[in-house]
Amino acid sequence: MKEIIALEYQQGILHMIDQRKLPRQQETFLCKTWQEVDFAIQDMVVRGAPAIGAAAAYGALLAAKEYEKEPKPVFLSKMEESLSVLNESRPTAVNLMWAIKRMRSLLKQYAQESVSQLVERIEAEADAIVAADQAINITMGDYGNSIIPEKATILTHCNTGALATVGIGTALGVVRQAFRSGKDIFVYADETRPRLQGGRLTAWELMQEGIPASLIADSVAATLIRDGKIDVILVGADRIATNGDTANKIGTFMLSVLAKTYQVPFYIVAPTTTIDFDMSHGDEIVIEERSSEEVTHIDGHPTAPEGIQVYNPAFDVTPHQNITGIITEKGIIRAPFHENIPPLKGEE
């Protein structure tokens, strides 16, 4: 089976699967400048926390290449300018800020080197971020597979697969590893209004891999959970506070409440790069609000009366009390999260 590759850097161009067009069209979006990467992140050509981080890293590389011929002080100030803009392209997924921080520290650490050496280091760093994410996805997938029963029915939300990362995925990576290890699993994928990442992207990935699955409207999940049809719920994360509170796609919190009420195991699957070690509580997480058109229109067609007010938060925060465990590349972290998460710092 051909693996899905969300983004790939080749000779000065960042190639991305255009996720706005899937599943109807499989098109590649080309970024030749860091401004195009900034646009691609904002417009969700590329999305999913780890994929956004990797895209931003290559955005930094495209900036470095653009300003390579400038004298070093100009190069450094242009770099800082572009890193600051990229850093703001989406506010919630911490992998973005993490990747930018890595680039900033590299420029600081090797400040005495020539511009061309710095450009080489930035390229190596971006490639390293991708290689690490691929390896981390496999490790997380294997840890996660250890809690998946034979013949499990799994519920998932949004898209956390190859499209959301640069590897096999986080929550969907666990699904993949369970399926690839021969388990007879079944997946229910929430369609995930308003952007339909579940309906458009997760359903597509599941079909590409041949994993038995049903797509459901988000509001079906409650009935399935109450009726004992779900063995485990697996979701991703955009930012995890050190007490375990987790920001993820809007609707995740609602699932966690149902999981707690009906005692269904509820796991977050995320690399340690999604943990914000500077944030002790989920209340501090900035939740992105996106345009009203995402709610009033589907594929450009209006589905609501013109002029209606809209509230469209892209994420919500699941309190740590509702989380059974956080599956990371360092193992499965369980409560008390405020004690078990901070020691992971520095190992990521």
Ligand SMILES: CSC[C@@H](O)[C@@H](O)C(=O)COP(=O)(O)O
């Ligand atoms: C591995 S993906 C984890 C999260 O980034 C994912 O669950 C999610 O919420 C994606 O949101 P999106 O708005 O599509 O970028």
